[in-house]
Structures are given as C-alpha cells and as structure tokens.
Amino acid sequence: LTGCIAADAKCQKLLYEQYYGYAFRIVFRYIYRYERVPDVVNDGFVKLFRNLHAFTGLGQEEAEPQLLGWIRKIMVNTAIDELRRTNLMPEIGGIPDTVWEETSTYDNADALLLYKELISHVKSLPPSYGAVFNMYVIDGFSHQEIAKQLGISVGTSKSNLFKAKAYLQNILKKDTPTAGICNL
C-alpha cells in the first residue's frame, strides 16, 4: 500500500491483480453486461490509486478488511455512475454460460450452483430495483446513502427494496418449490 501511495507501478500492479477478482464480483452484480464490467472495474481502480493517499487504514492491524471495504465502496460508486449514465435502462438478453466457472470440481459445488442462481436472479431485477437491493442487502449502504447516490428519495429506495425482495421471493418459490431454502 505504501508503494501504491508512492505511485510505484509494480506495487500498483500487484494490488490490481490481487483484488481484481474481488472488484469484478462486486461490479458484475450491478452491471448486467459481462463485457462492460472490466472497463468499470478498471475505472474503479484508477479512482482507487488516485485517492489512495486518503486511505486511513494504513499501518493498522486490520488494514486489509478496511482496504476491502474501501475497494467495495469505490467499485459500487463507479458502477452506480455507469448505471446513471445509462439512465438505469434495463438490459435485454441473457447471461451466457461462458461467464461462469465450472463448479463441479469444487467440494461445495451445490452451494456454488445455488449462489450462481441467486446472483443471476438479482441481475435479472430491473436496474433501479437491483441497484437498491445490492446496495442495501449485500453492500450495507443505508437508505439515505442509496437515495443520495441514486438521486432518489429515501421512500423510493425503501419501496424499491421491498419490491425487489418480493420479486426475488416469487422467483425463488417458483424455481425451488420444495427446496427448503429457508422457506423462501
């Protein structure tokens, strides 16, 4: 991190390669099109390196969790900027199977399959619902922060979250009528 703050390209490259996958997973939840995700992630890293001097967790014991939180926030903001640029227009077309990793070789293959299905459903939400759901449920933003970021009212944010949850519950009930996933 010290090297990155000093604009050492090697250090920056190391950090980029180490956290690219983490950042990619965050952005891919917001941006529907797989091929657009790398650009947004790269933009997020540019922002991160330019503002790394403001990172306050340097030298502390739990620097990495703080850094992860910082990366998450920057990536979410960058993804929201991209969504706003497109006026939260819904995308059409499905997600090709090639974007998913082969899970059969993993020990927790069933869980991974379930996670893949869940994220696919979240991505199928309309962008205005999906953004609020991602920000509130997964990334831990408050309704006030969401409203400010998306340019909507707090009430709209709550309403969108409620509708998103209802929509997901309906889909999951249809998909897994006997699955018993927490009685979703």
Added chain:
Amino acid sequence: MQPLNHDMDELMRKAAADYPVKPQGADWQKVAQQLQTPSPEPVTKKGYGGLKKLLLIFPFLLAAFVCDRYFPYQRGVFEKHTAAKVPQANTNGEGSKTKAPGSSVTRPVLQPAASATEMVGKQLTFMPHDKRGQTGGDITAAPSTKGLPKSMGVLKSSENYGPANVEWKRRYAPGADYLATAPVLQKVHVVTVPYNGINNTPKKSTTEKNNPRLKKLYLTLLAGPDISRVKGQRLEAPGYSVGVLFGYRFAKHWLVESGLYWDRKNYYSKGDYFKTDKIYLPYNSKILEVEGYCDMFEIPVNARFYAVQKPRSALVVSAGLSSYLMQKEDYTYAYERYNTVYSSTKYYRKASKDWFSIANISVAYEQRLGRSTFRLEPYIKRPLRGVGIGALPLSSAGVLVGLTHPIR
C-alpha cells in the same frame, strides 16, 4: 416474514462473496495508461456571481436615475405654460421687478394690482410651494379670466383681508418692515390649492394624444427566427423566438422593457467548449462533438433609447441583459473512450437557470400603424458566461418582428 428476510439477506451476502464468475478482462496496461494522464481538476465556483450581476445592472440603474432626474418626461410643460401666461396676467404690474424696501437686492417681487379684498371671486394661479420664488411671477392676479386655464384657483373667503402686498413682502422681501404689520398678517388667509389637484398640462393636440410612443405603458408581441452558434463554429438550422414584452417610458427618450420569450435554439459545438461537470459520462471519456437544441424561457431586461424620433417612425437603440431558464436540452454526443468513439443521445429537463448571463444589443425600427406600432428589431446576444448544462458560450442573432400596443 422478518426472520425469513434476514435469512435471505444472509444467503445473498454469502452468494455475492462466493458466486462462481470468471473475472476476465484484467488489463493493467489500460489502468497504468490512465494513471499517467493527469486527473481532471475539480471545478471550484467563485463566490462573486451575485456581485458581478449587480455590477452589470448598475450602469442601467445609473442611466435610468440620471435620465429620470435630469430629463424628466414632459416636466417642462408646466413652466412653459406659466411663463407664457405671466406677462398677460400682470397687466397692472408696472415692472415686474421692484426693489424691496430696506433691501439692497433687487428681487423679483410682484406688485398686486389690487388688495386681496378686491380680488375675491377672481381667478388666481397658485404655484406649488416648492416652485414659488423660482419663476419670478408665481402668484398672478388676473383682472380678466379670459385666456386663463380652468385649473386656476378661486379665492373663496372675503373677510378681513389685509393689504395684499404684505404677503408678498413677507415672502420675497425679508428686509422690509413687514414686522410692523404683523397683526394684520394674522388675518390674511391664503387659499392654496394642492399641487396635484391642478391640471397644469396643456391640452394636447390630437396627434400627440393618439401617438402610441407617448404612452407610458405598452405591450409588445414579438416573434422571429434565431440563429445560434458557439464560438464562431458551424451554424445549425435556425430556431425561433416568440414572446411578449411590457415596456415603461420613464423619460422622454428612455424606456425600460421586460417580459418573457420562448426560445428554441439549435447549435453545434466541439467538445472543448462543453463542460461535463453536470453530466454523467463514463470515466475516462472525452466528448468530441455535441449537436443539439434547447427550449427555454428567456427573461430580457432592456433599456431602450429613442435615437431618432419622427412623427410616424422612430429608431430605437436597446441594450440589456437576459436570463435563460432552460426547459429542455437535447444533445447528441460523440465521445471517445479508450480510443473508441461512441455516440449517445441525452436530454435534460430544467437543468439550469442562467440569470443575467446574456448581453443583448439591438436596433429597432418602429413604424406607427394607427394606435399600434410595428417593430422590426435585429438583435445580437452575446454570452457573459456559459449557459445550459454544458455551460456553452452561446451567441445568438436574429430579427424580431412585432406589434406594440399602448396600455396606458
């Protein structure tokens, strides 16, 4: 429901952390390249906007004050009228200037033709208090009422009037021995007529009465084509301007005019002049070209000066400031990102209000048509600062055609 929601939330968080997506497309070279380019400087607003506006308005206010103070509208008529009547009224005043007793200064003092008692029932002219002593013959006793305007006052009371010249001496010959006659003065009643109650304006000729240019308030309907451009760049198709203006004449040659236009302006600009602070663009994008139009309300505030006045026509020079209240802006962008050119169309509603951001200059030819006046007004509008969401320095030119109708 709540526990179920909590379970679902927890599951979603786990899924988001571990879902099996292939993180492809990592390209450190792109990021490194972007890091080497200087980051855009944040735009800081200067805090002198309000002061600038005031400074811009100040010359117009000063001009309006000077004109109103020194060139008042038809103020000279009253003085001219009374001055013309004085010699006729002072038929018995042999020499309108006398040396006041006890005074070494020759003062313009009227010698009344008769005592006040004799003047009961006869017409008198009365000047307002602030005008007395200025014209040299401000209180006029006229033995004959012929030729005098109806506005003159009539002395009503007839009891105990002292020598009339005592009043004149008290007012205009302070060195005189009027103190000895003080008891008499107490009985003197001077009937004054309020200034506002006197209709001193002469009867206007029919031509003057019907001349719409001499009316104080008027209404104008205007419309015309409008051509806009940004910094001398390519011209687009003409837009238009339609509006209504209200004018007020505060001096003989000076008017102030304001109202509301509805404008459509078409224009083109290179990306260098289009500021992207208020729009959302993908990171590391650069706008190459912008083409678009805007619909807006325009509020002009103009000072107008009658440079040439003829009985049926006039040439009017006008200058002032305009405010643009954007209602809709529609742009087609061409922008570059990572060496790829994209095109995008966006529209913005009520994105900006640019108060007093445009300077207007125009010359109008006016031709009288009965009670109304036809107006042909070529104009130029120059930007004092950027307008719209892209803060474009938008210049305009055009010709307005319209009709002016007097209100009052």
